[in-house]
Amino acid sequence: MIHNIRRNHTKETLILISLMFLLLVTALISCTIGRYQLSTGDILHFVFTGQAVDQNMSTLLLNIRFPRIFGAILVGGALSISGAAYQGIFRNPMVSPDILGVSSGAGFGASLAITLSLSMIGIQIMAFAFGLMAVFLVLLVSRIIGKNRDKILMLVLSGMVTGAIFNALISLMKYIADTDSKLPDITFWLMGSLSGITTEEIKVVLPMVIIGIVPLLLLSWKLNVLSFGDEEAKALGVNTRVLRLTIICCASLITASVVCVAGLIGWVGLIIPHFARFLVGPNHKFLLPTSFLSGSIFMLLVDGVARSATSLEIPLGILISLIGAPLFLVFLSKSTKKSW
Amino acid sequence: MMTLEIKNGVFGYPNKPILSDINFELSTGEIVCVLGKNGAGKTTLFKSMLGVLKPLSGSILLNGKAIENWNRPQFARLVGYIPQARSLPFPFTVMDVVLFGRTAHMSAFGSPGKRDYIIAEECLDMLNITYLKNRTFTHLSGGEQQMVIVARALAQQPSFLIMDEPTSSLDFGNQIKIICQVNALKNNSLGIIMATHSPDHAFMCDAKVAIIHEGKIWKTGHSKDVVSEKILKEIYGVEVKIHSLRNKPECNRLVCVPTV
Numbered sequence: 161m162i163h164n165i166r167r168n169h170t171k172e173t174l175i176l177i178s179l180m181f182l183l184l185v186t187a188l189i190s191c192t193i194g195r196y197q198l199s200t201g202d203i204l205h206f207v208f209t210g211q212a213v214d215q216n217m218s219t220l221l222l223n224i225r226f227p228r229i230f231g232a233i234l235v236g237g238a239l240s241i242s243g244a245a246y247q248g249i250f251r252n253p254m255v256s257p258d259i260l261g262v263s264s265g266a267g268f269g270a271s272l273a274i275t276l277s278l279s280m281i282g283i284q285i286m287a288f289a290f291g292l293m294a295v296f297l298v299l300l301v302s303r304i305i306g307k308n309r310d311k312i313l314m315l316v317l318s319g320m321v322t323g324a325i326f327n328a329l330i331s332l333m334k335y336i337a338d339t340d341s342k343l344p345d346i347t348f349w350l351m352g353s354l355s356g357i358t359t360e361e362i363k364v365v366l367p368m369v370i371i372g373i374v375p376l377l378l379l380s381w382k383l384n385v386l387s388f389g390d391e392e393a394k395a396l397g398v399n400t401r402v403l404r405l406t407i408i409c410c411a412s413l414i415t416a417s418v419v420c421v422a423g424l425i426g427w428v429g430l431i432i433p434h435f436a437r438f439l440v441g442p443n444h445k446f447l448l449p450t451s452f453l454s455g456s457i458f459m460l461l462v463d464g465v466a467r468s469a470t471s472l473e474i475p476l477g478i479l480i481s482l483i484g485a486p487l488f489l490v491f492l493s494k495s496t497k498k499s500w
Numbered sequence: 501m502m503t504l505e506i507k508n509g510v511f512g513y514p515n516k517p518i519l520s521d522i523n524f525e526l527s528t529g530e531i532v533c534v535l536g537k538n539g540a541g542k543t544t545l546f547k548s549m550l551g552v553l554k555p556l557s558g559s560i561l562l563n564g565k566a567i568e569n570w571n572r573p574q575f576a577r578l579v580g581y582i583p584q585a586r587s588l589p590f591p592f593t594v595m596d597v598v599l600f601g602r603t604a605h606m607s608a609f610g611s612p613g614k615r616d617y618i619i620a621e622e623c624l625d626m627l628n629i630t631y632l633k634n635r636t637f638t639h640l641s642g643g644e645q646q647m648v649i650v651a652r653a654l655a656q657q658p659s660f661l662i663m664d665e666p667t668s669s670l671d672f673g674n675q676i677k678i679i680c681q682v683n684a685l686k687n688n689s690l691g692i693i694m695a696t697h698s699p700d701h702a703f704m705c706d707a708k709v710a711i712i713h714e715g716k717i718w719k720t721g722h723s724k725d726v727v728s729e730k731i732l733k734e735i736y737g738v739e740v741k742i743h744s745l746r747n748k749p750e751c752n753r754l755v756c757v758p759t760v
Contacts, residue, residue, distance in 0.1 A: 251589045379609065384592070384596065384600065387590050387592065388586060389586075392586070395550050395552070395579070396604060398572060437590070442591055445611055
């Protein structure tokens with residue numbers, strides 16, 4: 161008997177390659193955007209030979225534009241891939257990476273650090289630590305109250321409660337913060353921005369994002385199997401408890417690492433996985449990398465607009481919400497025809 | 501020959517035991533139909549047998565070894581499960597869904613290889629649903645989905661199948677097809693335990709029955725000996741006549757005829 165084996169994922173592979181190419185082009189164009197005009201030729205010349213037109217250009221590229229472009233790629237990609245992973249384990253396409261309270265935890269950590277007049281590094285460490293702490297709190301609470309009950313529901317509810325508590329604490333910090341110096345800083349941090357990202361920060365964040373992403377990619381098939389729910393996944397041979405915990409830890413690590421340098425940036429982690437699913441379907445083997453690449457490109461584009469649309473830079477978080485919310489509706493109306 | 505055995509099982513939830521005093525053995529190459537009215541505890545029994553629900557006391561042994569001592573992939577290579585209702589939030593293709601059945605045979609970080617695709621195709625072929633291969637699972641009718649789930653369980657290449665009302669959402673024809681498939685699997689020396697609402701299915705499979713009633717396994721034995729008019733009246737509370745089709749060569753078996 162001759163088997164017609166159809167396992168060539170040509171379409172998905174082609175989409176991934178195109179996205180990588182598109183990402184390179186977008187990144188290159190993004191480098192030219194800004195008050196100091198540069199041509200793509202200048203940048204390519206600099207990248208390949210290390211020779212700049214003048215000293216200003218090399219300083220600008222190395223210290224400002226490259227970190228920022230790289231930061232946008234990292235932040236957009238990280239939020240999107242962790243959003244896709246969260247949607248997978250919660251079996252719900254309405255879930256975003258802050259469902260387990262990472263963002264509100266990180267927001268509180270940062271507000272507290274700002275109120276205590278800590279340095280930039282201090283703020284980031286606090287944001288990171290409180291972001292992860294919030295998630296562990298959620299896991300702990302859901303374990304204590306969730307005996308023999310629907311584990312996913314318990315996680316979501318614990319996430320909501322923890323998020324609410326940290327949001328209240330953020331408000332408290334804002335209330336007691338000095339209105340002239342501290343309050344604007346807190347508000348600005350909470351809005352999210354890529355403007356201050358330095359090479360040093362990227363050197364710290366990049367390994368953490370990679371540590372989080374590698375297990376996600378390795379476990380992507382099991383993440384697929386989880387779609388049928390815990391009981392069936394167990395019957396199919398998946399240790400659901402270990403799998404869910406591993407994925408939550410990885411996705412939270414990724415989210416917390418980028419939130420601590422970029423502040424709270426919403427919507428990306430929710431809408432990009434939808435877009436990616438629209439492109440390559442629900443198989444996480446392709447969905448996860450596609451989400452990362454699409455998220456990076458999206459972030460580069462939005463950041464480009466934020467930097468160049470007006471003379472005063474628009475805070476990224478605001479712009480993303482303004483673009484993201486309607487875009488989400490567009491994906492929603494498109495995807496219901498294909499049932500996500 | 502392999503066995504799946506329950507000894508003095510008490511199953512259910514803490515403070516709410518549903519089944520008690522369960523003793524039961526299933527061997528490869530036989531079919532056991534579990535009968536009992538709605539809410540009798542059939543699904544509880546199956547969830548316990550799958551290790552999804554911890555037994556309150558007693559033990560469940562697969563080939564003599566307690567099921568909690570099997571790791572998940574090992575267990576899944578021997579025991580397959582066909583659940584009652586399902587929801588899939590993402591639009592996976594039929595092929596992907598059948599390949600999910602191969603998970604227990606893959607390495608920890610594995611994804612399906614060529615061999616897995618060949619086995620998945622064979623399982624689709626065996627159930628005559630190869631034409632569904634590239635369709636989206638969530639777009640199929642209930643009956644088609646059920647057939648795909650059976651294919652998924654077959655792809656697991658288990659020795660035992662636990663089927664929780666496999667015919668529940670199926671039309672008349674698909675019900676019969678599933679029953680024929682169950683018989684064919686038994687002849688391939690699988691051990692099958694199947695919950696069903698139709699005592700006729702037990703006759704069609706020439707199967708053993710286990711009747712769950714009031715929190716216990718009330719009767720066990722061959723369907724011909726156990727399923728009687730009196731017992732059906734007792735469990736389901738309706739009048740049923742059991743007739744023999746002995747003089748009909750094309751279907752020589754017993755049938756249940758409810759008196760309406």
